[in-house]
Amino acid sequence: MKKQKQPFLKILMIMMLIFFYLPIVFMIVFSFNSSKSLTHFTGFSTQWYIKMLNNASMMESLYVTIIVALIATIVSTIIGTISAIGLSKSKKIVHDLIMQINDFPIMNPEIVTAIGLMLFFITLNIEKGLLTMLLAHIAFCIPYVILSVMPKIRSLDPNLADAAMDLGCTPWQSLIKVIVPQIMPGIVSGALIAFTMSFDDFIISYFVTGRGIKNLSIMVYTMSKRVNPSINAISTLVVVLITIVLIIVNVVPLLKEKRKTQVTEMKQKKKAPKIIAGALAICVFIGVVFLGKSVSSTKKYDGQTLHIYNWGEYTGENLISDFEKKTGCKVVMDLFDSNEQMYIKIANGESYDILVPSDYMIERLLQEDMLQPLDENQLDCLDEISDSVKGLPYDPNNEYSIPYFWGTVGIVYDKTKVDEKDLEKEGFNIFLNQKYKGDIYLYDSERDSFAMALKGLGYSMNTDDEKELLEANNWLLQCVQTMQPEIVTDEIIDNMAQGRKALGLIYSGDAAYIMSENEDIGFYMPKTGTNIWSDALVIPKNATNVELAHEFINYVSSYEGAYDNSSYVGYTSPNKEVMIDLSKTDYQGISAYTPIRQNDQDEVFKYNAKTRKILSNYWSKIKIAASNARG
Amino acid sequence: MKKFSHLAVPYIVWSIIMLLLPMLLIVFYALTDSGNAIINFSFTLENFRKFFTDPDFLLVLWRSLSIAIKTTVICMLIGYPTAYFISKCSQRVSNILVLAITLPMWINMLVRTYSWIGLLSDGGVLQTLCKILGFGSPQLLYTEGAVLLGMVYNFVPFMILQINTSLAKMDKSLLEAAADLGANKFQVFWKITFPLSLPGVISGIALVFLPAVSSFFIPKLLGGGQYFLIGNVIENQFITAGEWNFGSAVSVIMAVIMMMSMYLVRYIEKRNSGQEKEKKV
Numbered sequence: 001m002k003k004q005k006q007p008f009l010k011i012l013m014i015m016m017l018i019f020f021y022l023p024i025v026f027m028i029v030f031s032f033n034s035s036k037s038l039t040h041f042t043g044f045s046t047q048w049y050i051k052m053l054n055n056a057s058m059m060e061s062l063y064v065t066i067i068v069a070l071i072a073t074i075v076s077t078i079i080g081t082i083s084a085i086g087l088s089k090s091k092k093i094v095h096d097l098i099m100q101i102n103d104f105p106i107m108n109p110e111i112v113t114a115i116g117l118m119l120f121f122i123t124l125n126i127e128k129g130l131l132t133m134l135l136a137h138i139a140f141c142i143p144y145v146i147l148s149v150m151p152k153i154r155s156l157d158p159n160l161a162d163a164a165m166d167l168g169c170t171p172w173q174s175l176i177k178v179i180v181p182q183i184m185p186g187i188v189s190g191a192l193i194a195f196t197m198s199f200d201d202f203i204i205s206y207f208v209t210g211r212g213i214k215n216l217s218i219m220v221y222t223m224s225k226r227v228n229p230s231i232n233a234i235s236t237l238v239v240v241l242i243t244i245v246l247i248i249v250n251v252v253p254l255l256k257e258k259r260k261t262q263v264t265e266m267k268q269k270k271k272a273p274k275i276i277a278g279a280l281a282i283c284v285f286i287g288v289v290f291l292g293k294s295v296s297s298t299k300k301y302d303g304q305t306l307h308i309y310n311w312g313e314y315t316g317e318n319l320i321s322d323f324e325k326k327t328g329c330k331v332v333m334d335l336f337d338s339n340e341q342m343y344i345k346i347a348n349g350e351s352y353d354i355l356v357p358s359d360y361m362i363e364r365l366l367q368e369d370m371l372q373p374l375d376e377n378q379l380d381c382l383d384e385i386s387d388s389v390k391g392l393p394y395d396p397n398n399e400y401s402i403p404y405f406w407g408t409v410g411i412v413y414d415k416t417k418v419d420e421k422d423l424e425k426e427g428f429n430i431f432l433n434q435k436y437k438g439d440i441y442l443y444d445s446e447r448d449s450f451a452m453a454l455k456g457l458g459y460s461m462n463t464d465d466e467k468e469l470l471e472a473n474n475w476l477l478q479c480v481q482t483m484q485p486e487i488v489t490d491e492i493i494d495n496m497a498q499g500r501k502a503l504g505l506i507y508s509g510d511a512a513y514i515m516s517e518n519e520d521i522g523f524y525m526p527k528t529g530t531n532i533w534s535d536a537l538v539i540p541k542n543a544t545n546v547e548l549a550h551e552f553i554n555y556v557s558s559y560e561g562a563y564d565n566s567s568y569v570g571y572t573s574p575n576k577e578v579m580i581d582l583s584k585t586d587y588q589g590i591s592a593y594t595p596i597r598q599n600d601q602d603e604v605f606k607y608n609a610k611t612r613k614i615l616s617n618y619w620s621k622i623k624i625a626a627s628n629a630r631g
Numbered sequence: 632m633k634k635f636s637h638l639a640v641p642y643i644v645w646s647i648i649m650l651l652l653p654m655l656l657i658v659f660y661a662l663t664d665s666g667n668a669i670i671n672f673s674f675t676l677e678n679f680r681k682f683f684t685d686p687d688f689l690l691v692l693w694r695s696l697s698i699a700i701k702t703t704v705i706c707m708l709i710g711y712p713t714a715y716f717i718s719k720c721s722q723r724v725s726n727i728l729v730l731a732i733t734l735p736m737w738i739n740m741l742v743r744t745y746s747w748i749g750l751l752s753d754g755g756v757l758q759t760l761c762k763i764l765g766f767g768s769p770q771l772l773y774t775e776g777a778v779l780l781g782m783v784y785n786f787v788p789f790m791i792l793q794i795n796t797s798l799a800k801m802d803k804s805l806l807e808a809a810a811d812l813g814a815n816k817f818q819v820f821w822k823i824t825f826p827l828s829l830p831g832v833i834s835g836i837a838l839v840f841l842p843a844v845s846s847f848f849i850p851k852l853l854g855g856g857q858y859f860l861i862g863n864v865i866e867n868q869f870i871t872a873g874e875w876n877f878g879s880a881v882s883v884i885m886a887v888i889m890m891m892s893m894y895l896v897r898y899i900e901k902r903n904s905g906q907e908k909e910k911k912v
Contacts, residue, residue, distance in 0.1 A: 008712075009713075010716065012709070012712050013728070019784065021735070024738065026746050027743075030746075038752060038755065039749065039753075039754045039755040040754075079645075082638050083639050086636055086640070087642070089635045089636040089639075094639070098639070101651050104654060107889070108889065108890075109842070109844060109862075111845045111847065111862050111865055112657065112882045115869060116656060116657050119657060119875070120649075120652060120656055143650075216742070220741040235746070250730060343873070344871070347873075485857070486855050623856075626859075627857050628687055630857060
């Protein structure tokens, strides 16, 4: 037909291709950027690839993604095909009923399927991890296989199998030799859909995984808050892998076809084995890389695994790998971005060896009898911890916890945009000052937001007076409805370092990092008082490797570990010497690194079950109100 | 051949346990107030009342539906002509184009959405482009536009592929016949091509609308922490607030809305094809 006649459509097609590939090209280009910036290309470098290769959890997520996708594809293709054949011969009512159920994962929003499976595993008390992820993937892949095989079976002559059996086939033979080859195209496309769905899945995996098992999507989701070009590097790797597999699948048959134009049907049959072969090759390659890494000399904890549940972006660059080298163990670290998120997982029986909750959360975990006392004989770090973070009210004798980081909450501000007199005069109430409308960040933490509001109003942040809490709630509502704040978590770090907004609520350690990157930034602690917090290492009751957990606590608290942690993350180290050394070197002149002051109004959070529920309800509503105020 | 029916037995058991039971569990949680432990519970409609009496939640629901509708319409408007163009190309070119559209879909959705953050961020490529074109430097990231863009980007391939499949299946001789009988190009399109491609459009709509309503990572990544859709409400209830009963209730509400709209779509599809048949008779 007419070819050149539709310039409009041609332009649209070209624009669509640009649209599809722009982010991918962007990702590839910036994976070679020499700096951390996502907006300016400063020069060519492969450092992010090296970082990626050294980041065991990143490589493992790739491995998990591929393994899960492969197993789920193979299992669901086999079961799906057999079941489809069986269903097509079942009574109509059974067939219709099961096809309805089969439609659930397809017709339902993915998040509903995900939550259903999560509740299911938790109710049955199956520990969430690789197994649950696999089961879930198989569960949502089979329906797609059945749907794609079913039409092919329907179009088969119903007498085919009978004919085969009349000619002497056993039922099994007639199935394998007669029926399956006839419906092969349906099986292949079913397998392809299953592989894509599983490989790409985020939502379902996110809800059913546990014990640090994460696929690529979950890893990107938990790491996306801060600029991390290694994500671009691993994404580029995926692009390359997939392109290679697709080229093998699509080009090789074409070449073969050119050579011998016959056997056109064979092409389709060969697709699936080739994809599987390609993917297998990749797995073997990655597996070899892993094995190569894990084979090392015999150390005390060889082959053991330590499960840590920690805040995102909260460990030194080499801390984990150094600890692994030192002990021979393998560390699996899961990340959370709020104490509440951590609590829910722990309360549902997920097992970790080390947690890093904050003060009030430790108090709660203790009240609910979820922590085990530390063994003094196995600890050799208490002397190195600075006195000011020892014996805090939540654990007066440090029987259960060893501080990890500590600091305060304050206001980070851009000196070129914010009048320091406003800060002096208004304290936290500067977040209600219309002068800075649209120019502020709030922190997505119910505790800290309410502390800010309560302190701004002149109350204690540990109040349980419902009237005061309601006032604080109204303070925050006023803020989100009139000030157009952005509610962020770790994104604030990179954004303030680039001077994108005038001010924000922030933890002192993040402020220290920002100030070391951008000298226009200041940190202010209002005179009405603020929150003094500490996050500490604890061992939950259901920990499986208590000895190794103690080893980790010792290492983190030692000069070496604490120095790596604190110099990289920017939070104040509980290790006396490290804090003194760093405040003289890396963080010289940065007030936020040593946030000590004498102010009677400063407080430490206490846990109160009653106010927790109130605050939690208020905060979800405030966030929705913020969203509605903008939309 | 009846012998093969027993092959379905394992799957019947499996699908009841792995597909039906989880759904029943959500409904159970939605109708109870036991908290996260289901040892002692009592039935209640409180969770649903909480949702429907709160204008904030209703507004979020409304916004989720409206952004999903916008996404679907945009996907249709740009997806249809693209699919039409592909179907008009020679077999070889159209195969390549289909592959070119499929390839990005193999790359993780989160990864692709993540790279939009860099493109849209302040001082990034697209803002600079706006500046050069004289649009000033508007904020792109963390806006509703960014969320819409992310959704269209992620879901438009489904629309294109569905429409393209049904266009490619079309019997080309029908078009020639219509042209021979004196229809002009526009008439051929409206009277023949478009009605015949409707099944593709409808399944495309389903494939775009469904994930768009429930998506929570696109709004979170591109809309920022203060942009809430119904998927984010559910995630928040389960992951940080720990209110599983309420979260389940919201899930049930969403699932019911989706089921209803899917049946509506199927009904329209059936009625349409029924009319076609009548016409033919």
